[in-house]
Amino acid sequence: MDRRSVIKLVGATALSAPFARVARAQDATVKIGVVGPRTGLMASGAAVTHFPQFKLWEHEVNARGGLKLKSGHKKVELIEYDDRSQPGETIKAVERLAADKVDFIMPIYGTGYNLAVAPVFDKLGYPQVTQAAVTDQIDTLTKRYPRLFIVQGSTTSYASSAVGVLKKLKDDGKIGNKVAVVNVADAFGIELANAGRGIFDKSGFEIVYDKSYPLGTQDLAPVMKSAKAANPDAFVAWSYPPDTFGLAELAKVENLNVKAYYSAVAVAFPAFKKKFGSAIENVLGCGGIQDSAEIRDFYKRHHDVTGVDADYWASPVYYSMLQMLTQTFESVGAMDREAITAHLKSHTFKTIIGEMDVRKQKLTRYWTVGQWQDGTFHAVAGVGFTDFKPVRLKTGWA
Amino acid sequence: MDVIIIGLLLGGNYAIMAMGLQLQYGVARIMNLASGEVLVCGAFGAIWLFTAYSLSPLLALIGVVPAAFVVNWAIYWLMILPLVKRAKTQGQLEVDCILATFGLSFMAIGILLAMFGGEFLAYSYLARPFEILGQPYSLNRVVAFLCSTVLCVGLYLWLHHTRAGLTLRAVSVNPSAAGLVSINVARTSALAFALGGAVSASGGALLSMFLTFDASTGVMFTMKALVIVIMGGLGDIRGSIIAAFILGLTETAVATYIDPGLTLAAAYVLFIVILLVRPEGLLGRPSS
Numbered sequence: 156m157d158r159r160s161v162i163k164l165v166g167a168t169a170l171s172a173p174f175a176r177v178a179r180a181q182d183a184t185v186k187i188g189v190v191g192p193r194t195g196l197m198a199s200g201a202a203v204t205h206f207p208q209f210k211l212w213e214h215e216v217n218a219r220g221g222l223k224l225k226s227g228h229k230k231v232e233l234i235e236y237d238d239r240s241q242p243g244e245t246i247k248a249v250e251r252l253a254a255d256k257v258d259f260i261m262p263i264y265g266t267g268y269n270l271a272v273a274p275v276f277d278k279l280g281y282p283q284v285t286q287a288a289v290t291d292q293i294d295t296l297t298k299r300y301p302r303l304f305i306v307q308g309s310t311t312s313y314a315s316s317a318v319g320v321l322k323k324l325k326d327d328g329k330i331g332n333k334v335a336v337v338n339v340a341d342a343f344g345i346e347l348a349n350a351g352r353g354i355f356d357k358s359g360f361e362i363v364y365d366k367s368y369p370l371g372t373q374d375l376a377p378v379m380k381s382a383k384a385a386n387p388d389a390f391v392a393w394s395y396p397p398d399t400f401g402l403a404e405l406a407k408v409e410n411l412n413v414k415a416y417y418s419a420v421a422v423a424f425p426a427f428k429k430k431f432g433s434a435i436e437n438v439l440g441c442g443g444i445q446d447s448a449e450i451r452d453f454y455k456r457h458h459d460v461t462g463v464d465a466d467y468w469a470s471p472v473y474y475s476m477l478q479m480l481t482q483t484f485e486s487v488g489a490m491d492r493e494a495i496t497a498h499l500k501s502h503t504f505k506t507i508i509g510e511m512d513v514r515k516q517k518l519t520r521y522w523t524v525g526q527w528q529d530g531t532f533h534a535v536a537g538v539g540f541t542d543f544k545p546v547r548l549k550t551g552w553a
Numbered sequence: 554m555d556v557i558i559i560g561l562l563l564g565g566n567y568a569i570m571a572m573g574l575q576l577q578y579g580v581a582r583i584m585n586l587a588s589g590e591v592l593v594c595g596a597f598g599a600i601w602l603f604t605a606y607s608l609s610p611l612l613a614l615i616g617v618v619p620a621a622f623v624v625n626w627a628i629y630w631l632m633i634l635p636l637v638k639r640a641k642t643q644g645q646l647e648v649d650c651i652l653a654t655f656g657l658s659f660m661a662i663g664i665l666l667a668m669f670g671g672e673f674l675a676y677s678y679l680a681r682p683f684e685i686l687g688q689p690y691s692l693n694r695v696v697a698f699l700c701s702t703v704l705c706v707g708l709y710l711w712l713h714h715t716r717a718g719l720t721l722r723a724v725s726v727n728p729s730a731a732g733l734v735s736i737n738v739a740r741t742s743a744l745a746f747a748l749g750g751a752v753s754a755s756g757g758a759l760l761s762m763f764l765t766f767d768a769s770t771g772v773m774f775t776m777k778a779l780v781i782v783i784m785g786g787l788g789d790i791r792g793s794i795i796a797a798f799i800l801g802l803t804e805t806a807v808a809t810y811i812d813p814g815l816t817l818a819a820a821y822v823l824f825i826v827i828l829l830v831r832p833e834g835l836l837g838r839p840s841s
Contacts, residue, residue, distance in 0.1 A: 193671060194662055199767035202671030240769075340814050368813035371773055373764070374563045376690070377808035380555060400675055400765045408682045408691045421673075426765075430675045463672065 184232040185222055185490060187213075188252035188260040195240025197265050200396060203424060204287060205264040207461035208473040209233055214460050216481065225488035238263070242271035253279045258490035262286035262306070262476070267342055273300050282496045284513075286476055287469050289313060289343065291350070297516035302496045306476050306518045307469065308538060310343070313419075313441055314350035314393075316523035316536040320439065320546055321389050321415055322358040329548060330414045331388035335364035337378055337402070338393035344370075347393035347419060363387050370395060379405040389415040396421035399440075400430065407434050407552040414548045415439065423468035423525060423532050435527050437549040442468025443525020443534030445542070449507045467525055467532035472518075475506030479513070556809050557802065558685055564801025565698035566760060568705055570774050571781035571793045573753030576708075579787040580725040581745035583633055584647050586654040588778055589771030590661035591750050595621060595757025596766045597665060600674045603761075610678055610758050611696070617758045618751045625750025629743040632657070637742070658771060665768040675765040693762035700759055704752065705794050712790065721745055725788050780820070784827050786837020795835055799823065 191205045192198045213233050216222060221230035234255055236248035245268045252260055260281050263269045269288035273296060276283035282302040290296070291310045297303050324330045334355060338348035348367065355362055364385040368378055375398060382390060390413045392402050399421040406416060421427055422440020444450055444467050453474055457465040465471070482504050487494045503512045512519045520539030525532040526546060533544040574588045585591075598617045602608040632653060640646035679696060682689035712718035723731040724741045732738045757766075757774075781800060785792030800820055807819040827835065 193666065194769050196769065198666075198671040198769050199673045202767075203673075337813075366813050368808070369817040372813070372816065373566060373777075374559065374694075374805070375813075376559045376562075376694075377556070377805050378813050380559070381809060396673060397765050400673075401763075404677070404680050404691065404763060407680060409689055410682065424673065426673045426675060430677050432677070463670070 183229060185224075185229045185259075185484075186232050186234055186255065186257040188249070188255070188257040189233050189235040190238055190245055190248040190252065190260070191235075191264040192240040192268075193237040197240040197268075200287075200421075201264045203426075203463060203466050204469045204473065206235075207457065207463045207465070208470065208477065209235075209261060211457055211460045211474070212477045212481075215456075222481070223485045224490075238268065240265075242268050245272050246275050249275050249279070253281070259480075259484075259492075259495070262288075262473075266290055270296070273303055276300070277302065280492060282492055282499070284476060284480065284499075286473055291346065293517050302492075304499060304513045304516050306513060307472065308518060308521045308523065310346045311350045312538050313523050314347050315354050316538070317391065317417055317419075317439070317441075318351060318354045318358055318360070320524050320536050321360070321391070321417070324389075324415060324546060324548070325359070332360050333363045333385070333387045334360045334389045334391060335382040335385050335387035335413075336362055336391045336393070337364070337382060338367045339370050339395045339398050340367040341370040341395060343420065344393045344395060351391070351393065360389075368398070370398075372398065372401075375401045375405055378402075379409055379411065383409055383411050387413055389413055390417065392418040394418045394420060396424070400427065403427070403431060403435065403438070407431070410552060412551075414550075415546075416549050417524075422527070423466045425464035425466060428527070428530070428532075434552045437526060437528065437547045439524055439526050439535070439546075440468075440532075441523065441525070442466070443522040443532055443537070444471055445508075445522070445534050445540070446531060447507075453507050468522075471508050472521060475504075475508045475511050478506040479504040479511050554686060555688055556805050558688070558690060559809075560802035560805035561798065562690065562694045562698050562801070563805055564798035565701040566694075567777065567781055567797035567801050568794050569697070569701040569752070569756035569759060571778040571785070571797055572705060572708065572790065573749040573751075573756060574775075574778040575782050575785070575787075575790050575793040576745050576749030576752060578782055579789070579793075580721055581629075581742040581749065582643070582646070582725065582728070583629075583742070583746055584650045584654065585746075585749070586651055586775055587658040587661055587771070588654075588749075588753055589773065589775030590658045590665075591621065591625070591753040591771075592757035592760070592774045593665065593766055593768070593771040594661065595754030596761035596764075597669055597674065597757075597768075598754070599758035599761045600676060600766065601669070603676050603678065610762050611700070614755055614758050618755050621754030622747045622751040626743055626747035628657070628750070629746040633746065634739060634743070637739070658775075662768050662771065669768065671768055673765050673767050676761075678762045680763070691763060697759040697762060701756075704755065705790070708752070709790055709794075717744075722788075780824050782834075784824055784834055786831075786834025788838060789836040792834055792836030796827075 189209050191201045217230045221228040238245040238248050249272050262284050264287050266288040269285040277300045284304045289307050289310050293305050338344040364382045399418045417439040419441045423442035483498045487498050503510050522534035522537035524536035526535045535543050535546045577583050577585045595617050599610040599613040602613040636649045679693040681692045683692040683695050720736050720741050728738050781796045785796035804816040808816050
């Protein structure tokens with residue numbers, strides 16, 4: 156061997172040494188796949204509710220030394236793909252994560268996206284916990300996919316609790332029976348409107364205005380003016396983020412004189428409060444939280460670590476779901492997919508929203524309707540909970 | 554009466570969304586698919602100035618408009634001009650521009666995401682009722698309408714009653730002939746393109762008073778602007794203004810009298826009908 160070859164060999168070894176070390180370090184981490192929309196229609200919601208959660212989780216788990224598994228403490232490493240708000244891309248991203256040999260894949264963001272990848276998770280053999288997914292197909296889906304867990308409730312439960320809140324006000328003689336209903340002509344809005352119509356009818360409400368509008372409508376003034384002209388006692392919008400903001404602004408400008416105002420998605424967003432301030436006092440919407448020291452602490456940590464304010468609907472449920480998964484990983488002691496599924500199906504977990512139970516592959520307790528009261532979005536209705544704040548009447552838009 | 558006023562207010566919004574693209578596509582002949590992103594940049598600028606410095610979006614225009622002008626001028630010289638020089642035919646230039654500006658739109662989205670994050674951005678400004686004939690309308694929409702009117706009238710007068718405007722129109726009619734009468738075509742086109750960008754950005758700043766924005770909303774505005782520009786006809790900003798108002802009035806009438814769910818359908822039906830009857834657009838010149 157001449158001198159040049161020796162130098163080459165030594166050089167190559169020296170160069171490759173760091174890589175070998177990196178490879179070993181990667182074995183020592185638990186690889187977790189994250190998929191969600193960084194861009195596209197769903198990105199604005201995911202930027203508040205979806206991505207910061209995993210960042211916070213990674214930060215907290217690694218800060219305490221990693222996941223405590225049988226083989227020792229393992230730090231977690233997130234591998235993230237953008238699905239650009241397209242279900243086709245979500246499927247590709249999940250398949251890519253499987254090819255990356257990740258140990259676990261976190262929930263996808265959004266109903267359609269979670270459901271679109273259910274067959275893929277099933278085929279690849281990963282347990283699938285869904286989040287930010289609300290559907291009435293829970294029982295059909297969980298029967299078909301034994302490793303699927305749905306952690307945000309059914310569409311009907313959201314519609315029926317919203318109507319239930321109004322019905323109680325009506326039965327107590329606080330509001331009349333005329334309700335104006337509008338909805339965004341898109342997935343969740345249509346489902347809620349369809350579920351809501353029958354329940355309004357059964358609860359003795361007269362629907363005096365019932366129209367839908369396309370997603371992305373620039374000016375909702377005709378909708379708000381017509382709804383106002385119908386002279387309702389309550390206003391219900393099965394709405395999405397941009398129109399939730401638009402309708403609330405118009406209600407304020409038109410001084411929509413209703414005693415109960417409900418708008419579905421995004422009332423629970425921090426941006427909603429930031430934009431309208433005290434005008435949204437007593438506005439009702441999807442979500443809600445039960446105030447506790449633990450929950451307050453969660454909001455503070457969320458803000459401190461991610462720089463983003465958590466929302467008042469899915470965020471605490473996301474965090475609780477991650478607490479549940481952490482406890483499962485550590486109890487099982489390995490990233491064994493079948494054992495993880497079995498553990499979720501046979502245990503309950505202590506979380507910031509109280510005991511979390513998905514033994515029947517669906518969440519048993521969650522909040523469905525919240526109301527802005529003194530600057531906090533308090534839960535006023537829910538499934539499986541009993542202790543709620545009393546509902547207040549809307550008294551203007553000042 | 555209600556319907557007419559709401560329709561006019563909406564039409565004013567649409568006019569300002571489309572005016573920038575009209576200058577870029579109709580006059581400078583550059584199909585700019587990133588027009589919506591430029592508008593969103595303007596909106597983000599106004600939102601940022603409002604939330605960080607409580608600066609009124611109307612004052613923000615003073616900063617946003619020149620900034621957008623400079624950036625778009627640079628985009629034209631760095632990115633578009635090489636394409637113009639390379640293109641052998643107008644058709645090839647259009648294809649190249651569509652591809653280049655499509656890429657540009659993704660870049661803009663990425664930069665906005667990195668700078669502002671992906672959340673919804675909104676603030677409240679002049680969200681007060683303003684009475685016209687005893688009916689309340691949002692003051693911010695009325696203000697945006699007035700600004701849009703001033704801008705449209707100003708642009709029209711400038712294009713039709715000044716020498717610079719004449720040069721611009723000459724380039725839009727025939728770039729090679731304009732070159733023969735010693736018009737600096739590249740500079741004039743750059744001016745039209747930069748001006749278009751500045752108008753789009755000012756539209757964004759005005760719309761941010763009442764619409765919610767996130768980094769990915771641009772494509773919605775590009776689509777709307779494209780429909781209006783093509784409906785109105787290339788090269789004449791009056792066409793776009795008329796088209797914008799027709800669209801605003803139609804959508805409002807349909808939403809009030811028929812069903813709000815049909816506004817989008819009505820807009821596109823109108824679009825198809827106009828294209829069938831006048832393929833060159835309302836005030837467009839028949840292509841030779």
